[in-house]
Amino acid sequence: MSRGRRSVFSAALTAALALVIAFLGIPIIAVFTNTSPSRLVSSLGEPAVRDALWLSLRTTLASLAIIIAFGTPAAYLLATRPFRGRAIVTTLIELPLVLPPAVAGIALLAALGPKGILGGALNDADIQLVLQTAGVVVALTFVAAPFYIRQAQAAFAAVDPALLDASRTLRAGELRTFIHVAVPCAGAGISSGIALAWGRALGEFGATLMFAGSFSGVTQTAPLAIYAEFSRDFPAALALSGILIAVSAALLLSVKLVARTSVLGGAPGA
Amino acid sequence: MLEATVAVARREFTVDVALEVPPGSCLALVGPSGAGKSTILDAVAGIVRPERGRISANGRVWLDTEVGVDLAPQDRGCGFLFQEYALFPHLTVEHNVAYGLRGLERSARRRRALELLDRFGIRRLAGAKPPALSGGERQRVALARALAPEPEVLLLDEPLAALDASTRASASQRLGEVIETARVPVLLVTHDFSEAALLAATVAVIDAGRVVQTGTPAALSSAPKSVFVAGLTGAVILRGLARPRHDGLTEVVLEGGGAVTSTDSGVGPVAVATYPWEITLEPPDAGGTTSALNRLAATVTSVTVLGNRARVGLATPQRFAAEITVTSLERLGLHPGAPVTATFKATASRLLAGADLP
Numbered sequence: 001m002s003r004g005r006r007s008v009f010s011a012a013l014t015a016a017l018a019l020v021i022a023f024l025g026i027p028i029i030a031v032f033t034n035t036s037p038s039r040l041v042s043s044l045g046e047p048a049v050r051d052a053l054w055l056s057l058r059t060t061l062a063s064l065a066i067i068i069a070f071g072t073p074a075a076y077l078l079a080t081r082p083f084r085g086r087a088i089v090t091t092l093i094e095l096p097l098v099l100p101p102a103v104a105g106i107a108l109l110a111a112l113g114p115k116g117i118l119g120g121a122l123n124d125a126d127i128q129l130v131l132q133t134a135g136v137v138v139a140l141t142f143v144a145a146p147f148y149i150r151q152a153q154a155a156f157a158a159v160d161p162a163l164l165d166a167s168r169t170l171r172a173g174e175l176r177t178f179i180h181v182a183v184p185c186a187g188a189g190i191s192s193g194i195a196l197a198w199g200r201a202l203g204e205f206g207a208t209l210m211f212a213g214s215f216s217g218v219t220q221t222a223p224l225a226i227y228a229e230f231s232r233d234f235p236a237a238l239a240l241s242g243i244l245i246a247v248s249a250a251l252l253l254s255v256k257l258v259a260r261t262s263v264l265g266g267a268p269g270a
Numbered sequence: 271m272l273e274a275t276v277a278v279a280r281r282e283f284t285v286d287v288a289l290e291v292p293p294g295s296c297l298a299l300v301g302p303s304g305a306g307k308s309t310i311l312d313a314v315a316g317i318v319r320p321e322r323g324r325i326s327a328n329g330r331v332w333l334d335t336e337v338g339v340d341l342a343p344q345d346r347g348c349g350f351l352f353q354e355y356a357l358f359p360h361l362t363v364e365h366n367v368a369y370g371l372r373g374l375e376r377s378a379r380r381r382r383a384l385e386l387l388d389r390f391g392i393r394r395l396a397g398a399k400p401p402a403l404s405g406g407e408r409q410r411v412a413l414a415r416a417l418a419p420e421p422e423v424l425l426l427d428e429p430l431a432a433l434d435a436s437t438r439a440s441a442s443q444r445l446g447e448v449i450e451t452a453r454v455p456v457l458l459v460t461h462d463f464s465e466a467a468l469l470a471a472t473v474a475v476i477d478a479g480r481v482v483q484t485g486t487p488a489a490l491s492s493a494p495k496s497v498f499v500a501g502l503t504g505a506v507i508l509r510g511l512a513r514p515r516h517d518g519l520t521e522v523v524l525e526g527g528g529a530v531t532s533t534d535s536g537v538g539p540v541a542v543a544t545y546p547w548e549i550t551l552e553p554p555d556a557g558g559t560t561s562a563l564n565r566l567a568a569t570v571t572s573v574t575v576l577g578n579r580a581r582v583g584l585a586t587p588q589r590f591a592a593e594i595t596v597t598s599l600e601r602l603g604l605h606p607g608a609p610v611t612a613t614f615k616a617t618a619s620r621l622l623a624g625a626d627l628p
Contacts, residue, residue, distance in 0.1 A: 160354075160356065162352045162353075162354065162356035163356050163358060163359075165312075165315070165317045165343070165350070165352070165356070166350065166352055166356040166357075166358070167358075167369070168315075168316070168317065168342070168343035168344050169315050169316075169317070169343050169344075169346075169347070169348050169349075169350040170344075170347075170369050170370030170415070170419065171344045171345075171347050171370050171372060171419060172344055172369070172370075172372070173342070173344050180369075181358060184360040185358075185359065185360060187360070
C-alpha cells in the first residue's frame with residue numbers, strides 16, 4: 001500500500017520534471033532545428049551580425065569591469081561591517097532586480113538624460129551617454145550590478161570571520177587581508193555572481209533600447225539586432241539567437257566549473 | 271611582560287579585568303562558556319576594541335584609551351591560535367605557515383616555514399591543503415603558523431577543544447612543550463580546569479567578565495574562595511547549617527540529614543566543598559576506626575567506570591560523588607541502590623560562606 005503510494009508520488013515528480021524540461025528546452029532546441037549549422041556559421045560572416053556580437057562583447061565586458069571594480073569592495077563592506085541602515089542600503093541595491101526593464105530605461109533617462117537631474121552636470125563635463133555606446137554600458141551596469149553584488153555580499157558574509165582575524169594577527173593589513181583571504185575564500189560565490197551579471201548583461205534589451213537606442217555598430221547589441229532582424233529577416237534573427245544561446249551556455253558552464261574548483265584547487269595566493 | 275587592563279561592554283555584562291603575564295610564563299583564563307574569556311584574548315590581539323583600557327607588551331604600549339593609542343592587530347603581531355584553528359583553506363600548509371613572514375625574502379620565508387613544519391613533524395604535509403588534514407595535524411599547522419613570525423605574545427583560545435579524545439593527549443603534550451619553550455608571555459583560554467592545571471602555572475577564574483580568583487592550580491583547588499570556583503575545579507558540594515563546636519572545629523548539619531565536621535570556621539548556611547578523590551567508601555557496617563571524622567551514610571545512585579577509576583554517584587539524599595579505583599569498586603561490590611558509608615577528613619571539608627550560595 002505505502003509502497004504503491006510512494007511509486008505514484010515518484011511518478012508524479014518525474015512527470016513534473018519532464019514537463020519543466022520540455023517547456024524550457026523545446027524553444028531552445030527549436031532555434032537550432034530551424035537553423036542549419038551552415039547558416040549559423042555563414043551568418044557569423046555578415047557585418048551586421050559581427051558588429052552586434054562585437055558590440056555586445058565590448059559593452060558587457062566594460063560593464064562587468066565596472067561592476068567588479070566597484071561592486072566587490074561595496075559588497076565586502078555590506079557583508080563585514082554592520083551599520084545603521086544596512087538593510088535599507090541592501091534593499092536599494094537589490095531594487096533594479098525587480099524593476100521592469102522599461103522602467104529602468106525611463107529611470108536612467110530621468111537621471112542621466114539631457115533633461116535628467118544629472119543631465120546638466122554631464123553636459124558641462126562634456127559626457128554624452130544617450131544614444132552612445134557609453135550609454136549601453138551604463139544601462140547594462142544598472143541592470144546587471146545587483147546580480148553581482150548580491151552574490152558577492154552573500155559569499156563574503158559566509159567567510160569565517162576568524163580567517164580574517166587570523167590574517168590580521170599575522171601582520172596583514174585590511175587591504176592585504178581582503179585580497180589574499182577574503183576574495184579567494186569567497187571565490188566560488190564571486191564567480192557565480194560574475195556569471196549571473198554577465199548573463200543578465202548579454203540579454204539586456206529594454207533599458208538599453210530606451211536609454212541608448214538601437215543604432216547599428218553604436219548601440220545595437222546582439223539582443224537589439226535580433227529584434228531588428230525579427231521583422232526583416234526571420235532566419236537571420238534565428239541564427240543570431242542560436243549564437244547568443246551558445247555563448248550564454250558556454251558562459252554558464254565555464255562558471256560552474258570555476259566554482260567547483262575554486263577553493264580546493266585554486267592557485268596559492270601568498 | 272604583558273600587562274592588560276581592559277573593559278569591554280558585552281550584552282549582559284562588562285568584561286572588566288586586569289592581567290599581568292611575565293615572559294616565559296602561562297596564565298590560563300578558566301570559566302564557563304560565555305564568561306568573556308575569548309573577548310579578553312580578542313582585546314589583547316586588537317580584534318575587539320575595549321571601551322577603556324591599557325595594554326602593553328614588553329614596554330611597548332598597544333592600547334591606551336586615555337591618550338588615544340590603539341594599534342591595529344597587524345601592528346601588535348600576537349601569535350594567535352584560534353579555537354577551530356582558522357587555517358586558510360585556499361593555501362597550502364607551507365603557505366599558511368609562511369603567511370605571517372612577509373618582511374622576509376622568498377627563500378628565507380620558505381626556510382623558516384619548513385623549519386617549523388619539521389619541528390612539529392609535519393613537513394610531509396607542506397603541499398597539502400587544510401581541508402585534507404586531520405584535527406591533530408591542523409592544530410600543528412596552526413601552532414607553526416602562529417609561531418612563525420616570532421610573536422611577542424602567544425594567545426591560545428581553547429586550543430584542545432576542537433580535537434577528539436584520541437588526539438587530545440598528544441596535542442596537549444605538544445602544547446605543553448610549546449608553552450615551556452616560549453620565551454614570551456602566554457595567555458591560554460579554556461573552560462576545562464584540568465587542562466589549565468596541566469598547561470599553566472597560574473590560573474585566573476573568570477565569571478561574568480570578572481576575575482573571581484587567581485592562583486596556582488593547586489592553591490585554587492585546595493582553597494577555593496567560592497562555590498563557583500570549587501565547582502569549576504571539580505569539587506562536590508554539600509549544603510548545610512554550620513555552628514562552632516567547643517573543640518574549635520565546626521559542625522555542619524546537612525540539609526536532608528547527616529552531619530560533617532570541618533577544620534574551617536563558619537556560622538549559618540554554608541557549602542561544604544570536598545573532592546571526589548578525597549572521599550573513601552566502605553561497607554555500611556564496617557567499624558570505622560580511622561582518623562577521618564566525617565562518616566556519611568549514603569546510597570549509591572550510579573557507577574561510571576573511566577579506565578581504571580570509577581566515579582560513584584551518592585545520595586545522602588544530597589547528591590555528591592566519590593572517585594575510587596575499579597579494584598575497590600569490585601571488592602566492595604557497589605551497584606546502584608547499595609548502601610555505603612562515605613568517609614572524608616575534616617581537613618578536606620572546605621567551608622564556603624553562604625553569601626554566594628546559588
